[in-house]
Each structure stands twice: as C-alpha cells, then as structure tokens.
Amino acid sequence: MAWLSDIEIASRCALRPIGEIAAAAGIDEKYLEPYGRYKAKVDLSLLNETDAPDGKLILVTAITPTPAGEGKTTTTIGLADGLKACGKRVTVALREPSLGPVFGVKGGAAGGGYAQVVPMEDINLHFTGDFHAIGAANNLLAAMIDNHIHQGNELNIDPRRITWRRCVDMNDRQLRNIVDGLGGKANGVPREDGYDITVASEIMAVFCLSASITDLNERLGRIIVGYTYDGAPVTAADLKAVGAMTALLKDALKPNLVQTLEGTPAFVHGGPFANIAHGCNSVVATRMALKLGDYTVTEAGFGADLGAEKFLDIKCRAAGLQPDAVVIVATVRALKMHGGLKKTELGNEDLDALEKGIPNLLRHVGNIKNVYGLPCVVAVNRFPTDTDREIEYIIAKCRELGVNTVLSTVWADGGQGGLALAQEVIRLCEEETPDFRFSYDLDLSIEQKIEAVAKKVYGGAGIQLTDEAKREVRNLQKLGFGGLPVCIAKTQYSFTDDPKKLGAPEGFVVTVRKVKVSAGAGFVVALTGEIMTMPGLPKVPAAENIDVDADGKISGLF
Secondary structure, eight states, rough: OOOHHHHHHEEEEEHHHHHHHHTTTTTOOGEEEEEESSSSEOOOOHHOOOOOOOOEEEEEEEESOOTOOOOOOHHHHHHHHHHTTOOEEEEEEEEEOOOOHHHHHSOSEEEEETTEEEEEHHTTTTSSSSSHHHHHHHHHHHHHHHHHTTTEEEEEEEEHEEEEOOOEOOOOGGGGSSSEEEESSGGOOOEOOOOEGGGHHHHHHHHOOOHHHHHHHHHHHHHHHETTTTSEEEEEETTTTTHHHHHHHHTTOOOOEEEEEEOOOOEEEOOOOTTTOBBBOOOHHHHHHHOOOOOEEBBBSSSIIIIHHIIIIIIIHHHTOOOOOEEEOOOOOOOOTTTTOOOOEEEEEEEEHHHHHHHHHHHHHHHIISSSSSOOOEEEETTTTOOHHHHHHHHHHHHHHTTOOEEEEEHHGGGGHHHHHHHHHHHHHOOOOOOOOOSSTTSOOOOHHHHHHHHTTOOSSSSEOOOHHHHHHHHHHHHTOOOEEEEEEOOTTTTSSSTTSSSOOSSSSEEEEEEEEEEEEEEEEEEEEEOOSOOOOOOOOOGGGGGTTTOOEEEOOO
16 A cells, blocks of 8 residues: 655644644633644743643653654654543644755654644744744844944954854755855955854754743843954844844744644744754743643654753753653664664664664663663654564663663554553653753863763763864853853764764764854853754755645645
8 A cells, every 4th residue: 555645644634723722732812822723822921820730741862863764753743642542631842843954855843654743834844933033033143243343343353253153044055154245345344154054053042942031132142243352252232132133033932832633732842953952942832831731742853862962961951841751762774774784774684783783772771761860761663674573672672771662653553553652651750750860060161071971971982172172162161151061063873973883882082173152042062073053955855856736735745
C-alpha cells in the first residue's frame, strides 16, 4: 500500500476551531487572540492571573542524529496524545520551524505521520509572524549601529569590532561574509559584515528566555553590539534601540496555540537551533503549558548532548524549571549507522553494527541518569525492518543501566502507538524522584565550564582553546561575564567537534575557536570545530519539490 505524505495526512484531518481547543485547555476566551480559525496567540496576562499549580514536565530528547532519522518531535506529539488517551490533561510545548531547514534538507518541524501539530503548512511557513518580528528587531539594531557611526559616532564605536550581525531566516551561504556600506560617503561606512540565520540571532535566544515583556526589554538592553576604540562594550541600550525593538516583539512574545491531529493543545513558540543556540521553545510557552495540563511534553533540539544539555544547564537554570522525566528517542537504523553501516545497508539484521553503535545511546542515557540525576526511558521508533533480536539487544543493554525501553509506533498509529510510552512516563513520574543537578557550577571559570560539558556530557578528554579564544575568554572574564552559563555551538552529528566521528568516541579533545558573550540571553557562546551560524542549501533543496495548485493547496512540504 502507498504511504501518505505528512502533508497529505494533515490535509485529511478535521481540525477543531481553535476556540474549542482553548476551552478544552481551560483558556478563557478573553485571553485568546485568533489568527484565523485554527491558530491563536494567548495573552501573557494568563500567567499572572492563574493560581493553578504546575503539571509534570516531560523532556523529549534523542541520540546523536543521523540521516536515518530518529523522530524526536514526532515522538513528543505522539507521547502527548498517548497521555491524553490515558485520561491525563496534556499540553505540548514545541519550537517553531525555521524556513532554512523547511526549504533545505531537514524539512519541517511539525512532527510526522499520524503524530503532527496542525495546521502544518502554516506552522512550517509564516505561522503568526514571530520569526519576521525577531528578524526585524535584529536588523533594526544593525541599522541603528551603522547609522550611529554615519551620524558622527558619539559612542566612539570601532567599526572593526562590531559583533552584531544582520539576519535572515533562510539558508544562504552567500551572506555569511559580506562587505557593506559601499558607494560613497552618503551610503554609510564601508566595513566587513555578515548574516546569521534568524534562529541563531541573540534576539531569538532573548525572546525564548524572557519571562515577561519587562524582562524582554531589560535583556534587549544588555545586548552587546560591539566595542569602542578603547575596548569598552557598547550595548543596545547605549544606542537607544531597546524601546523600538520591544515594540516589534511585544505581540510575538505571546505564545501560539494550535493542536495535534488528535486535538491535544499545543504551544508552538520560538525556535533556536540547538547546535548553534540553546535549542528550546520559549519560557513563557512552557510555563503557560505547565499551568494548563497535568503533563506538559516538550522537546529540545538534536541529540541530548546539545538540546537536552542546554535545556537543563541554561533554560532550567534561568527559568527555575525541573523535568520530572526524560524520554530519549532512538531507532535501530540510526544506531546501526553509528556502528558503521551506510544508509543503504540498514534493512538487514546486523547485531555487530548495533553492538558498535549502541554506546551512543548508552552515553546519552548515562548522562541523563547520572550527570543530571533524572529518571528516563528509551523510546525506540520501530521500523518494519527491525528484528526482534535487535530490539531485544537494545532492551537488555538499557536494562543494565536501570532504564526501561519502550517501543513506539506513533508515526503510524498516533496516540495509540504511544500508549506504552505514556504509561512508562506516568510510572516514572509517580514512582521515581528526580535528583536534578546541573553539569557544572556557575562559579567555575568560563574555560572550566566548557571543559565540564566536554568531559561529563560529551565523554571527551578535555578542550583546547585557540589563541583568539583565550584572548576572548580573558576579556569576558575581565568585563564581568565569567559567572554566566555556557552555550556550546557544536556539530549535531557527533559527541566530538568532528561530524565524521560517530558512535561514542573517547579520548578526543574539543577545539574552541571563538568565544563571545550573549549578554542579553545571559550566556557565553563557545564556537567549536567548523560550526557555522548561517547554513547553506544542499545540492537538491527541499524547496525544489514544493508547489501550489490553482486552489492554493500546497504539495511537497514535509
């Protein structure tokens, strides 16, 4: 039988009006700001006017990603629908997709199969305009920097030390490094510049970590855009840009409410990448979801060494959150790729490859359980080619670490395929007590914090800083930023900074080539390896397969 595509499945779903979804979640109509029939924003005043206790917080993460796929967002949605089928009041808290991956190689981020959030076309494209607002705020600040210099440079900004870059929500390698301000005196001051993808902008991180409009305003003011000729930092507040930036973002900060295919309320809000940013949805959306459900299921980007580490060490620390349980998503196919098989060789049983690849899963499991002290379960997305012996091998290995393994078929069966996983999550929440702790203390130096993550979470032997990175660390310590958490930008394809080293390598050293501060977001960014903040398109972009018919129906979006 022919499988339906994600967009075909979504288009056949009978969506409920967003007012009904809000009412089922306990959201009074006065807080709802509809964007059409099936999506809405929820006013932030709801958070201040409810005294409901927080529900349980479930974090979904995954093994190190491979081209074989893992299905983390799909599992998050299917688990929520499974919990709902178990009689629980449930909410979902996800990130918004970036147009870069949607038109690039990864595709959308609204789940898949029969575990999706809808309307998936809207969510994967312009949605409610949040990313446009973030890009506008980012680029307004960039324009005000260059205008200030053009108009006399009262702040004494050194054009060679401007750290703020423009952004666009698209994969466009051509814009990574540019020269602008050409064309004579009337057209600005010529200087080297560049673009980041919008999800890598510090505005996105600020947006997702802000607890309120007031907090957003204060964080925006702390953003460092560059340095003076004397080496003093220059902030957005110095440029008097903060009020206008806040005005652009005030409506975007309200969480977006949509639904799963099975009518579970879902907040989809904010969208930083976990390999180049902190990789979690907004604090306000998570807090709102916790107030409205017995269980809130959220996800963090890429593998647990990236998204989960930053969720726990950055977001939880900043927002005072603590997960009650963690789900680690894996597939037999992906683990065999970590064991050395090519994507074309995954259809046959191969216990030797699985044995070589499973240390990747076990390291992630060990980190969640032993480094962070959290109860966890492994969810295996089962494919038709997986054999019983391969599944039994994974179950036995995880059991040695005291962690259960549950098979998940949410892609094909929706919430019913997530019942066993839901029941195990409920058991973890009811029978096990988290002993949550961070992977490092804030009183360590910047270098020591990076090293703690590299050793404890990645499993490496240590780190080495380039001479440039050493100078930057010394300067940041001198400026008083040594007490901030660290956000490590690293390839998503490996525990190391080399995307070709699969599985669970040991004895490696992570190279930190650049360090900078995101003072508004409240963390220090360490760039490792060859990680870039502006991706490029692949040889055959997904955009080539997308089309719209005469009735406005989109095809090829996945």
